Amino acid sequence: MQTNASASTHGHGSQARKATASGWIGSALEYYDFFIYAQAAALIFPQLFFPSGNPKIAIVASLATYGVGYVARPIGAVVLGHWGDTHGRKNVLLVCMFLMGFSTMAVGLLPTYHHVGMLAPTLLVVLRLIQGFAVAGEISGASSMILEHAPFGRRGYYASFTLQGVQAGQILAAAVFLPLAYFMDDSSFNSWGWRIPFLLSALVLIAGYYIRREVEETPAFAKEDASGNVPRSPIVEAFRYNWGDMLRVVGCSLMNVIPVVATIFGAAYAVQQSYGIGFSKSVYLWIPVVGNIVAVLVIPYVGNLSDRIGRRLPIIVGALGAGLLSFAYLYAISIRNVPLAMVMSVLMWGIIYQGYNAIFPSFYPELFPTRSRVSAMAIGQNIGTTITALLPALFAYVAPPGSHNIPLTIGAITFGITVIAAVTAWSARENFRVKLSDLGEPGAVPIDKHSYETLRAQTMADAKKAVA
Numbered sequence: 001m002q003t004n005a006s007a008s009t010h011g012h013g014s015q016a017r018k019a020t021a022s023g024w025i026g027s028a029l030e031y032y033d034f035f036i037y038a039q040a041a042a043l044i045f046p047q048l049f050f051p052s053g054n055p056k057i058a059i060v061a062s063l064a065t066y067g068v069g070y071v072a073r074p075i076g077a078v079v080l081g082h083w084g085d086t087h088g089r090k091n092v093l094l095v096c097m098f099l100m101g102f103s104t105m106a107v108g109l110l111p112t113y114h115h116v117g118m119l120a121p122t123l124l125v126v127l128r129l130i131q132g133f134a135v136a137g138e139i140s141g142a143s144s145m146i147l148e149h150a151p152f153g154r155r156g157y158y159a160s161f162t163l164q165g166v167q168a169g170q171i172l173a174a175a176v177f178l179p180l181a182y183f184m185d186d187s188s189f190n191s192w193g194w195r196i197p198f199l200l201s202a203l204v205l206i207a208g209y210y211i212r213r214e215v216e217e218t219p220a221f222a223k224e225d226a227s228g229n230v231p232r233s234p235i236v237e238a239f240r241y242n243w244g245d246m247l248r249v250v251g252c253s254l255m256n257v258i259p260v261v262a263t264i265f266g267a268a269y270a271v272q273q274s275y276g277i278g279f280s281k282s283v284y285l286w287i288p289v290v291g292n293i294v295a296v297l298v299i300p301y302v303g304n305l306s307d308r309i310g311r312r313l314p315i316i317v318g319a320l321g322a323g324l325l326s327f328a329y330l331y332a333i334s335i336r337n338v339p340l341a342m343v344m345s346v347l348m349w350g351i352i353y354q355g356y357n358a359i360f361p362s363f364y365p366e367l368f369p370t371r372s373r374v375s376a377m378a379i380g381q382n383i384g385t386t387i388t389a390l391l392p393a394l395f396a397y398v399a400p401p402g403s404h405n406i407p408l409t410i411g412a413i414t415f416g417i418t419v420i421a422a423v424t425a426w427s428a429r430e431n432f433r434v435k436l437s438d439l440g441e442p443g444a445v446p447i448d449k450h451s452y453e454t455l456r457a458q459t460m461a462d463a464k465k466a467v468a
Helices: 004-043 055-071 073-087 089-107 119-135 138-149 155-183 186-193 195-199 201-212 219-226 234-271 281-309 312-334 338-352 370-389 391-398 406-427 449-467
Strands: none
Touching (some): 004 119, 004 138, 004 195, 004 201, 073 138, 073 370, 089 138, 089 195, 155 186, 155 195, 234 370, 281 338
């Protein structure tokens, strides 16, 4: 007969797996929407939504619309973070998904510059702002939901699936573009083929809704709600008590410079004819796809590793290593070496960067208490990513078509930013052995290493029994 303790553990583990699956699938679907825009901004929007007289201006303007989506993210973080901390993690994730789905479908229906002039890029910017607002609550909401459901000693492993879902969404985004770019001629693709990935968001929205409505609210938030401890203004509490850690999240989130280099500027540099590199769209799209496939495989192992050695060391190694590899990746593109570019993408993006990417979904929310966790993480993360999302336009400005030493220039900026992220992570406290109820509290003390390893081993054994 199953004891009450084992039954409780089984129920807790079941909810953890359900929350993790919901976070994974929801993040994959929502970031599919977000990244098809990124692919289009680098590959085709310069020709469709901006004046064609000056290729340099068209590229800078198109990449700037990618960055504009991030401008709305701090605003979305404030609104959606507040919603997640006062109405629950599940509710905010549903709101994020509906906003993202409808705005993405609308992009697929837009007229181009050739038909309506400057109204076309204006509407594009408005819809990108809505996308940015919507995505601002996704990672913080999903990470908090998974973390609060996860068993002690396994938070890094379970929370890492949030970002595994994001990488899967990027694979899906590129995979949808690949057959279109490969089988369609440029005229058809630029005329109507590019709209297909955006209109497919209707299916994404329906699937995401049915998946997310089934997940239960987290016990940590439910306890706060039942006891009447849900704050009226979690944002005020976050700034009052946790502003230092919010700044740390801003600094660490500058690591978003790596995906900017890998999938946005790298795409424009490789594909746009004005740069003179000459990679075909169908060939280049395989580079981030392969890198992301490797990342999907690596992420759970890195998350699990962080439950054993802590969060900070993998983040620091990932930041410095990925920053250094950006030089090699851009150099491979500059010499038109597709196999080398593929290898460098896998190393930089698929493996080393995951030292940060797999771990921040547990590292960030562990810095904050339940009362203001979603708000504090969302605001800090989205300010940091907003700064880096403006980089594609800056990169195109400081290293426009015709420039010399583009890999050295962009690589140096990238590495400098990753050094800032590494130093910021080093300055944070380590919380992987702190109990959920004590996270974010002044003077919270982690349990001793031996007791932690014992509890973690018991948790893993219980999980294996539940699966069996």
